[in-house]
Amino acid sequence: MRCLECHAELDQLDNAHLHECCGLTLQEYAIRHHISLDLLINQASVNQADDVSHYHLTADSPSDRANTVLRAMLCVQALAQEQQFLVFNGDIRRLDELLWYARELNVFGFQYRQEYIYAANSHRVIAENKLKVPASYAHKFPTVATDTADQLFTAILLALTGEYFNEYVFLTLPENDQLASLIDRLRAKYQIRMVILDAVSASNTILYRTESVQDGQRLLELVSSELKHIPCVSERYFGATEEAVVSKELVFDSAHFITDHPGKCENLHGGRYNLIVKIRGQIDALTGFVIDYGYLKSVVKHRVIDKLDHQTLNYVAPDIAWRSSTELLNIFIWEQLIDYLPGLQEIQTYETTQSYCTYRGPSLDEMQKRSGENPLKYFSSKKLGDSVLRKQLLLQRNKLKAVSD
Numbered sequence: 001m002r003c004l005e006c007h008a009e010l011d012q013l014d015n016a017h018l019h020e021c022c023g024l025t026l027q028e029y030a031i032r033h034h035i036s037l038d039l040l041i042n043q044a045s046v047n048q049a050d051d052v053s054h055y056h057l058t059a060d061s062p063s064d065r066a067n068t069v070l071r072a073m074l075c076v077q078a079l080a081q082e083q084q085f086l087v088f089n090g091d092i093r094r095l096d097e098l099l100w101y102a103r104e105l106n107v108f109g110f111q112y113r114q115e116y117i118y119a120a121n122s123h124r125v126i127a128e129n130k131l132k133v134p135a136s137y138a139h140k141f142p143t144v145a146t147d148t149a150d151q152l153f154t155a156i157l158l159a160l161t162g163e164y165f166n167e168y169v170f171l172t173l174p175e176n177d178q179l180a181s182l183i184d185r186l187r188a189k190y191q192i193r194m195v196i197l198d199a200v201s202a203s204n205t206i207l208y209r210t211e212s213v214q215d216g217q218r219l220l221e222l223v224s225s226e227l228k229h230i231p232c233v234s235e236r237y238f239g240a241t242e243e244a245v246v247s248k249e250l251v252f253d254s255a256h257f258i259t260d261h262p263g264k265c266e267n268l269h270g271g272r273y274n275l276i277v278k279i280r281g282q283i284d285a286l287t288g289f290v291i292d293y294g295y296l297k298s299v300v301k302h303r304v305i306d307k308l309d310h311q312t313l314n315y316v317a318p319d320i321a322w323r324s325s326t327e328l329l330n331i332f333i334w335e336q337l338i339d340y341l342p343g344l345q346e347i348q349t350y351e352t353t354q355s356y357c358t359y360r361g362p363s364l365d366e367m368q369k370r371s372g373e374n375p376l377k378y379f380s381s382k383k384l385g386d387s388v389l390r391k392q393l394l395l396q397r398n399k400l401k402a403v404s405d
């Protein structure tokens, strides 16, 4: 077998050779040269069990820095128990990030391993990239929470659970006191406000978003000196990539009637609506996605479909009670989504295949800065009922009442 990197003739291409010849792992070599891993792998390496005897615990005490990195990882439950090991599962696009953790956590006995498993479901050998430590070493892990290393701790949270969309940072964090007090401290000490978005994520986790563009900037300023040195992750927050628009189409069935409308639509009637939601954003270098379609679907379902499907639109919200036209419906839908999808570019609602409305609303930033009355919010405006004419009507009525009494 000839190595396509150094052209040496070899009996077996393996990580030991690649490590010296080009620094790649076998999986990266397979991807770079678009060769199936099955053809490269030595069969003895497939499904090979790991052994705790390959690991050793040093007598060195962990530095504050190592403690902080591990404490942040434990806090977001980044380690899973697999047989006798605690494992952090990485992925090949973020291998250098995994190696960075491996170096930071070396003192606890963590080691990086690329393991090869025959995946029966896809009939092929797949590689898994893991940071592992024997579970019996956990007695050396830090337990005491200190708040002296907010920058590093928060940077690790952003690395492990953060997403960056159009200048807003999203964090999906487990519910625990330590993280809740960090969120409070970010606000009190660093003027970084995070808002909680109601659940579209797994149970026992909370989805946070930086409240404004400025909060996002302050958060990145706080962590940048650390985050910039974490390989791969820095690309997500500080890199520039191509933009693309992704769309998701969902349907809902609703009834409605149009008040004061001289036509058939004044009658209660039902129909199927097609909703197309378009998101524009940078393609995340680490995922290859602008946004995960699964997340997009869950947001649209939770925020829109669950509210409108099999409902009478007139009884869903004040702004569509009077006139649930596709135009006003689109504005309502935009407002439901923009907090979760700052890259929202356009929505289209089809009432029939021939009749549809396209809407491009304000950005989240513009929305937050908006003030003043909106003529499309007539029925939900606090001023409705407050006019001079209505006060005069009341006076007249009271006068008439006094006379008749």
Ligand SMILES: [Zn+2]
Pocket (backbone or CB within 6 Å): 003, 004, 005, 006, 007, 008, 017, 018, 021, 022
């Ligand atoms: Zn080679």
